[in-house]
Amino acid sequence: MNGSDGSRVNTIEGRNSGSETVDVVEALNNFKNNNGDNNVNNGSGSGNTGLAGSATGEGSIKGNSAIIKISNYDGTGAAPSVQQYVNASVTGVNIGNLAQMNSRIATKTTVETDTTVEIQAVINTSVVATFTIDAIADTTVAENAAFTGSTPAVTGTPIGTLVYSLGGNDAADFTIDSGTGVISMVARDFEAPADANTDNAYEVTIIVTDADSNTDSETQTVTVTNVNEGSASISAQTRSIAENSANTTNVGAVLVTTGSPTGFSITSGNTNTAFAISNSGQITVADANQLDFETTTSYTLAVQITKADTTSQSANITVNVTNVNEGSASISAQTRSIAENSANATNVGAVLVTTGSPTGFSITSGNTNTAFAISDSGQITVADVNQLDFETMTSYTLAVQITKADTTSQSANITVNVTNVNEGSAVSISAQTRSIAENSANTTNVGAVLVTTGSPTGFSITSGNTNTAFAISNSGQITVADANQLDFETTTSYTLAVQITKADTTSQSANITVNVTNVNEGSASISAQTRSIAENSANATNVGAVLVTTGSPTGFRITSGNTNTAFAISNSGQITVADVNQLDFETTTSYTLAVQITKADTTSQSANITVNVTNVNEGSAVSISAQTRSIAENSANATNVGAVLVTTGSPTGFSITSGNTNTAFAISNSGQITVADANQLDFETTTSYTLAVQITKADTTSQSANITVNVTNVNEGSASISAQTRSIAENSANTTNVGAVLVTTGSPTGFSITSGNTNTAFAISNSGQITVADANQLDFETTTSYTLAVQITKADTTSQSANITVNVTNVNEGSAVSISAQTRSIAENSANTTNVGAVLVTTGSPTGFSITSGNTNTAFAISNSGQITVADANQLDFETTTSYTLAVQITKADTTSQSANITVNVTNVNEGSAVSISAQTRSIAENSANTTNVGAVLVTTGSPTGFSITSGNTNTAFAISNSGQITVADANQLDFETTTSYTLAVQITKADTTSQSANITVNVTDVVELASITIGTQTWSASNVSLVPTTNNVLGTDYWNAYSGSGGGEEDEDGYYYTWDAAMNVCPSGWSLPSDADWKVLEGQLGMSVANQELLAWRGTDEGTKLKVGGSSGFEAKLAGYSNTNGSFYYRGDYTNLWSSTESGSNAYRRTLYTSNATVYRDTFSKAYGLSVRCLKD
Structure with a gap:
């Protein structure tokens, strides 16, 4: 108030x-x-x-x-x-x-x-606020162009100031001026729509609110239209690069272009190919040696872009080379440290600190015993770990020299302190487990290196290493030392006491469990190998290492190449010398032995083993020295007296010249002393012999040494045997062990079977192992048990007997093994070795399969597992034989057999006759690009193996793929005005190599080829169009007509007149009726302001003049007037009126030019009138 x-x-x-x-x-x-x-x-x-x-x-x-x-x-x-x-x-x-x-x-x-x-x-x-936003017409905007709307019109009486805001599904894609209500949207990509429905129709609601919170809203859709993006362009730009920059260094950012060029190239200015450019427009250094500021400070590169329409455009790109201070690198004194005992290549602290960028580093002095190395980056590393001992040297002063870019150098002292390490107390080992497969070769790693704390100075195995099965390295890696010891069936685990030695000489132990894992020992194989042996090598000398095999062979033998039985081979694959006399380099330098291995499944395989005989200087280096051996009293004749005598070189012979009382001993040519008369070996009579052993050398000289043979005492009478039972399966093979070795007390000197061994069914070894001697005797159905009287001989020559019962166990020898009639099928023409269905079904386990009849021309084969396969593919012809009946016989374990008929049906294969092609028609638009598909793939029956065009393909206009797709091969040939149709003779190839042809008609369809003019980013038809639209031509709706003046032909000059509906259908493929937004883009490119573009009035300055005939734009708009709703014509020579595709109710937006007005008029006009049309290229 x-x-x-x-x-x-x-x-x-x-x-x-x-x-x-x-x-x-x-x-x-x-x-x-x-x-x-x-x-x-x-x-x-x-x-x-x-x-x-x-x-x-x-x-x-x-x-x-x-x-x-x-x-x-x-x-x-x-x-x-x-x-x-x-x-x-x-x-x-x-x-x-x-x-x-x-x-x-x-x-x-x-x-x-x-x-x-x-x-x-x-x-x-008060007056209630009543206002509304006038309807806002939907509009379009071309992709890659930003959109700006206009201030909405508000009708009514709002209170106070209006405020505008956004809503709707795509509100986030727009911005709005809250004071004016003008909405904006950044440029969008038609190919990657960002609107909620991904259909390029961006929907937004404009909301207006007055000071009293009264609101109204209106929705507008802005549709992004596709643009032919071949109008790419590039303008002059500048980039810079430092001199000496490395090859592939980016020269500034990627070049800026409008549109999307399809390629970039440098056409000139690239002296000595200093630069390269990628297809994305990234310039990079191609030759770093060219970038020298002191020589060239700038390059002007002519860069050419290729556009999608294959045209090109160039711009000068200036590349400035910037100067680099190339000599100011420096280094100062620094300190680093390294622990003693650090391993080679260990970094000595961080990389040395320098200013600038040295080109190299070197240590010029102070590097005692080359303890250290230095890299080109300045990283010092340990070069010799043995030099890093705190107790010897606590510090090094290294003179480190850097080289600069200008080739000068500078040095600084780098102190490297060696730090002390407690080298003993922290070292320990704990119990661990490793595993190794049985039969693993010598030197095979037994799991990983043992885990320790600290750094032990050594490892050793102190116990548990039965028969020296394993070895251990100083790094703690356990390896196989004797592969023969690794037998899962004998020993499944070893417990090794491993001792580590510490730097302070103390030690510590831990138990390492090595589990031996089982191996399927039947898939053994052997390959060609080479071994060598010195000539004159003694009998039984190993010829190189044991042969290498995969798996575990059950036996080895030499089948050929072993001239005069020079060599022998053991069951472990160790070749040894069998006849030293054969090893004479001067006679034979090499043997090729065919070695055959037997596998667990009784199959075998062979490989050639080359044994090279090496030459030996055969005289001066051979010698023998005094040695001691021992032998138990009562040892049997031929028993070895300890190991072979040790000699240097290779004696050609050994003899005992004295001390061999009663010829108690003999000696072989390899130096092996053996028992010659067991009766002489009696500890109670003679405890020792001194044998003078003489060796003969290759040069026929000789030398002697005393060999002491000690006779050891034996408890000569306490051995005994008791009744025991063993069992063996009937049909077991000869030499099969009959259970375990017989159990005795003491050490019998021999075993024999004195009775009960009917037909000598069994044998017994001197160790008490009973084996099968005649497998034919082991028949459960005849004899279920044997009672063998086994006698042992004792050391005192007395004997004792016990009954050993051998039970023969029953084996299912055949009755449960059977085969029945079955059917299999195979497609004709199947390749050799193709499986004929599944393996045959049997009960039990046959020992073999064979085809006894019905296998005409040996069409099939059968394996021992019952798999029938194709043996001769040429026999499998459905047209000749549709079925085979094979009599398949199985063999049983009891050697009986049984047969069944196996039917093999041969199935038909469509080998060609059902494959065909018939005449067909396809069409292609003229000017279609290369590789464009000419309609759909050709239709055939069956499956052709290939397609070819044999005639009618003038100038190789087309190509055809193996799938029958015809494509354009030369787009230049597709010209409707020259050739409207091609008749191609297309030939198909069938699976049976025959062929068939059919005529394929390819019609070339006409394409309207409008003359065009490019203005800025747009390509317009060069004149008003005079084309017949795809409409019904009904007056007032989709009507079109041409002016028929007194002279005639005006339609060619002025174009036809189209109602809006007809105009929407008149532009040919690849062209469109421009939208109101498209017209704004044109006006903007001619200089009209954005504000003027939005007006419904005469707008701009001189844009109308530029668009009319003779104007600077080249648009050449003729003043054709318009056609009234009744088809009559008005204002020809005064006005021109051009449609847009943008509707506004029953009207649509248009552009008007007037003979005496330099500006452009924009308004909406009734769709029923006939106006002129200019088309805009998509």
């Missing part, structure tokens, strides 16, 4: 919650009714207190307000109250405000009691 001297104007809000209004007439009438007609006397009226004193009241209407005046109040009596004269029931009046106004009046009148005061109370009424 406001007031002024002499007059108070008090505003009372007559609004309640913004939705109810005060009727000002009602308010004024209420005042008059209560207080008289414009004058109110003292007293009361209609229940209201009258005005005090001389006050008078009157009311009037002014706009939306009721003005109430109270005049001539002289200050006497009660202050007049407006509330008295405005009925509180008037809708929307705020009584509180009236009361407040009254109190203000009272205050005023108290001050001016002696004057007449005019009080004016204005009751304002």
Whole structure:
């Protein structure tokens, strides 16, 4: 409420919650009714207190307000109250405000009691805001171009300032000016839509709100249209690169282009090929030697881009070479440290710190015993770990020299401190487990290196290494030392006590468990190998290492090449010398031995083993020295007396010249002393012999040495044997062990079977192992048990016997093995060795399969597992033989056999006759690019193996694939104006190598080839189009016509006239009717401002002149007028009117040019009129 001297104007809000209004007439009438007609006397009226004193009241209407005046109040009596004269029931009046106004009046009148005061109370009424946003037309924008809308039109009476905001599915893709309502969207990619529906139609809701929170909204769709992106361009740009930059270094950022070039090349300015450029426009260094600021400070490269339409454009790219300070590298004194005993190649602290970029580092002094090395990056490393011993040298001072880019150098002292390491107490080993497969070769690693803490100085195996099966290295790697010991069936595990030695000479042990794993020992194989042996090598000398095999052969033998039985081979594959006399380098330098291995499954395999005989200087180096051997008393004749005598060189012979009392001993040519007369070996008579042994050398000289043979005492009488039982399966092969070795006490000197051995079914060895001697005797059905009287001979020549029971166990020898009739199938023409169905089904386990009849021309073979395979593919011809009945015989373990008929059905294969091709028609648009498919793949029956065009393919216009797809081979041949059709003779090749042909007609379809003009980023038809649209030509809807003036032919000059519906269908493939947004792009490229582009009026400056005939744009718009809804023509020579594709209700946007106006008119126009059309290339 406001007031002024002499007059108070008090505003009372007559609004309640913004939705109810005060009727000002009602308010004024209420005042008059209560207080008289414009004058109110003292007293009361209609229940209201009258005005005090001389006050008078009157009311009037002014706009939306009721003005109430109270005049001539002289200050006497009660202050007049407006509330008295405005009925509180008037809708929307705020009584509180009236009361407040009254109190203000009272205050005023108290001050001016002696004057007449005019009080004016204005009751304002509210008006409910009613406004809307006018409909906003959907629009389009070309991909790669930003979109900017216009300020929405608002109709009605909003309150206060309007604020604009966004909503809708794609609101996030737009921005809006909250004050103007203009929306914007960044350039989009048609091929990668970002809208919610990914259909390139971006939907946004524009929301407007007034100061009283009243709102309205309107939705607009902005469709992104596809653009032919072949209009790529490049402009002059500048990049820089430091001199000496390495090859492939990027020369600044990727070049900036518009559109999407398909390629980049440097066409000139690239002196000595200093640079290269990628297909993405990234320039890189190609020859670093060319980048020398002191020689060339800048290159100007002509870079050419290739566009999608195969045209090209070039721009000069300046590459500035920047200077580099090439000599200011420096190094200062630094300190590094390394622990003693650090391994070679260990980094000695961090890389040395330098300023600049040295080109190299070297250590010029202080590197005692070459303890260290240094890399070109300045990293010092350990070169000799043995030099790093804190107890010997605690520090090195290395003079390190750096080389600079300008070839000068500089040095600094680098101190390397060697730190102490506790070399003993922290070293330990704990119990671990490793595993090794049985039969693993010597030197095979037994699992990983043993795990220790610290660094032991050595490893050794102190116990548990039975028969020296294993060895251990100083690094803790256990390896196989004797492969013969690794037999899962004998020993499954070893517990090795491994001792480590520490740097302080103390030691510690731990148990290492080595588990021997089982191996399937049947898939053994051997390959060709080479061994060597010195000539004159003694009998039994190993010829190189044991032969290498895979798996575990059960035996080895030499089948050929062993001239005069020069060699022997053991069951472990060790070749040894069998006849030293044969090893004479001067006679034979090499033997090729065919060695055959036997596998666990009784099969065998052979390989050639070459044994090279090496030459020996045959005289001076041969010698023998005194040695000692021992032999137990009572040892049998031929028993070895210890190991072969040790000699240097290779003696040609050995003899005993004295000391051999009663010829107790003999000696072989290899130096092996053996027992010659067991009766002489009696500890109680003679405890020792001294034999003078003479060796003969190759040069026929000789030398002697005394060999002491000690006779050891034997307990000669306590051996014994008791009754035992063993068992053997019937049919077991000869030499099969009959259970375990017989158990005895003491050490018998021999075993024999004295009775019960019917037909000599068994044999017994001197160790007590009973074996099968005649497998034919072991028949459970005939004899289930043998009782053998086994006699042992004791050392004192006495003997003792016991009954050994051998039970013969039953074997299922055939009755459960059987085969029944079965059927298999194979496709004709199947290759040799193809399986004929699955393996034959049998019960039991046959020992063999054979085909006894029905196998015409040996078409099939059968394996020992029952797999029938193709043996002669030429026999499998469905047209000749559809089925074979093979009599297959199985052999059983008891040597009986059984047969069954196996039917093999030969199935038919479509070998050609069902493959065919018939005449067909395809079409292709003229100018189609190379590799474009010419319609669908050709239709055939069956499956041809190939396609070819044998005639009709003029100038090789087409190609055909092996799948029957015809494609364009030479696009230049596809010209409708020259050739409208090709008849191609297409030949198919069948599986049976025959062929068949059919004529394929390829129709070349016509393509409208509009002349064009490029303006900026757009390509337009060069004139108004005069094409027949794909419409019904109904007047008022999709009508089109041509001007038929007195001279005729005007349609060629001015083009046809099209209603909007007809215009939407007239542009040929690859072209479109331009949208309103497309026209804006053209106008913008000609200089029209964005603000002017949005107006519905004559807009711009001189853009209209540029578009008309003779204008600078080349658009050459002719003033063709327009066609009325009745088909008549108007304003030819004065105006031209051009459609856009953008609708606005029953209208569409157009562009108008006028003969005497330099600007361009934009508005919407009835779709029923006939206007001219310019097409825009997609």
